[in-house]
Amino acid sequence: MWGSNIGVFEVFLGVEGVPRDLMERIKLLLDPPQPIVPKIKEPWAAVTIILTDAEGLFKVLMIKRRARQGDPWSGHVAFPGGFYLSSDVDTLTTALREVAEEVGINIEPESVVGMLNVASPVNRPEVKVAPYVAYLEKEPLTKPGIEVEEVFWAPLKGLRREKVKVDSVYGVLEVEAFKHGSHIIWGLTARLLNELLNKLAPLL
Template sequence: MNSEHIIARFQLSPTAAPDQGIDTPKKRASAVMLPLIDVDDHAHILLCKRPIYLHHHPGEICLPGGKFEASDITLRTTALRELHEELNITPSNVKVFGQLPLYSTLTGFNISPFVGMLNKHTIWENDHNEVQASFLLPLRDLTNEANWQPLPFQRFGKTIILYGYNTPHGLLWGATASIIKNFTKQLALPV
């Protein structure tokens, strides 16, 4: 399935109006971009691995994104700015075609995920202060339930099950995994 099919499915199955991920007393507004690009006529998601020396989420697999800043006009602006800062992809190389519902994390963030398609000849370059590695994962592999593993953990005395996906650069889990799974569910693809 290529990006054109993905866009059509995404637009045919709208979610409820996305929440605005504004700062609240307990949550900080942030945004991520879920960037799609076709390779051999199949849609792939571009992901990053954070450097291990960072204080927050060291070595984790993530979507390009970060905190809302006062200079950002909207959370969409935040997602595009972060994509440019982290991977040197200019907004002119991205067509943002939708937004997923707000995702609230246990670590105190309201994440507004945006979905964008990269121009097919887009070349990116990691900002090594923010990105240790960047890589593509085929969407078809991310929709295969057999590729996901349950990750049970304890929170306030209750067992919670998250799901993880092994990548060549480490485990994809947490908020990023949940956002990707929400995206594929909206497309009515099995995950």
């Protein structure tokens, strides 16, 4: 049992057993961030999963999208993000631009510590989403953009999936979701959050 974890702890320890910087520890557990340049007419989007351990508690930034008619993700809890635009250099540029627009945080590329697997929402399988992970030592001030109803931080430790019923464009569905207070995190966001929890498990 313990043998399988020895390598992880050896990697996490620096000279004479001194723990390395937390940002470096996170990088070791994630794939390196890859900026992607989409082909013409290929629909891509990007999100940024922002982590902080302010006050010694690992937290992730989430948004609740403002309810809008015709928006398939209207009112959903999500990570800041949106569609790649032709004016964006690549998907990493998209991710950081959307963070600034939706929550008012300017993230430097150096703060992006990794990425998760490219995924697609069930209701738009043709769209590929590049999920980047950023780490900030201090919890930044946020300012919700016009498409955002609420910005909040959810502690990673203790988040568990459970079956809940949600309203969707397909009617009422029973899905696996995470709950944080009154917020229900489901769909692609829940899938990405579950992947993040699995990869960062040694730190939680």
